[in-house]
Amino acid sequence: MAILKHGALQPNEWQELSDDAPLPESGNIIVSLERWRRDEEVLRASNRPIGLRLQNNQSPLALADELDRMSLVVIEFPKFSDGRAFSQARLLRDRLGFKGEIRAVGNILRDQYLFMIRCGIDAVELPDGKPIDGYLDALNEFSVWYQPAADDRVTAMSLRHGKKKTTAGASTVVNDSVAAMWAY
Known part of the structure; x- marks a missing residue:
């Protein structure tokens, strides 16, 4: 296999x-x-x-x-x-x-x-x-992604609010243009 x-x-x-x-x-x-x-x-x-x-x-x-x-x-x-x-x-x-x-x-x-x-x-x-x-x-x-999961991908809510997501010592910073795209 x-x-x-x-x-x-x-x-x-x-x-x-x-x-x-x-x-x-x-x-x-x-x-x-x-x-x-x-x-x-x-x-x-x-x-x-x-x-x-x-x-x-x-x-x-x-x-x-x-x-x-x-x-x-x-x-x-x-x-x-x-x-x-x-x-x-x-x-x-x-x-x-x-x-x-x-x-x-x-x-x-x-x-x-x-x-x-x-x-x-x-x-x-x-x-x-x-x-x-x-x-x-x-x-x-x-x-x-709308829901958080075990793979630690940034959610739509985090993108919308421009929040940082820290995973296993690495930091993912949400791009302002991406965050703006999700803002109402």
């Missing part, structure tokens, strides 16, 4: 383990929540990057005390009409402050890709051979 991250296909550096698979000698691994609970001590002792796969009916809030050990959280989109993974991503980013990678897997539609990014999802797993052009085009369909 191809990983679409930061606007380009990236190699998948993670190996997903089933609950009964032996622990490999090295490498980044993804385990289920059940396996993490069962083998947490052994997994922590392996001193390697660990990813956790959450099913869409498992709450990330249950991981609040353990997220510091996770480098990756994989969330599932089993069908396009099931949006629980959007909520999981927002909980991970906004409430729990997760800074690692959030990866979406499953039924990933081009029309949902932009909203996945806005919710804090960093990467999506696409079936092999699926063209990424439509996904990249989806990122440019909107240029103004």
Whole structure:
């Protein structure tokens, strides 16, 4: 499977383990929540990057005390009409402050890709051979945002009032001509 991250296909550096698979000698691994609970001590002792796969009916809030050990959280989109993974991503980013990678897997539609990014999802797993052009085009369909989201883009209200938006040490100053465009 191809990983679409930061606007380009990236190699998948993670190996997903089933609950009964032996622990490999090295490498980044993804385990289920059940396996993490069962083998947490052994997994922590392996001193390697660990990813956790959450099913869409498992709450990330249950991981609040353990997220510091996770480098990756994989969330599932089993069908396009099931949006629980959007909520999981927002909980991970906004409430729990997760800074690692959030990866979406499953039924990933081009029309949902932009909203996945806005919710804090960093990467999506696409079936092999699926063209990424439509996904990249989806990122440019909107240029103004009404609601704040996990991606920290400047909202229409901020533009209208000429406010500054500070994100992760960088400051975005709203251009006066852009602000004037949104003023009534």
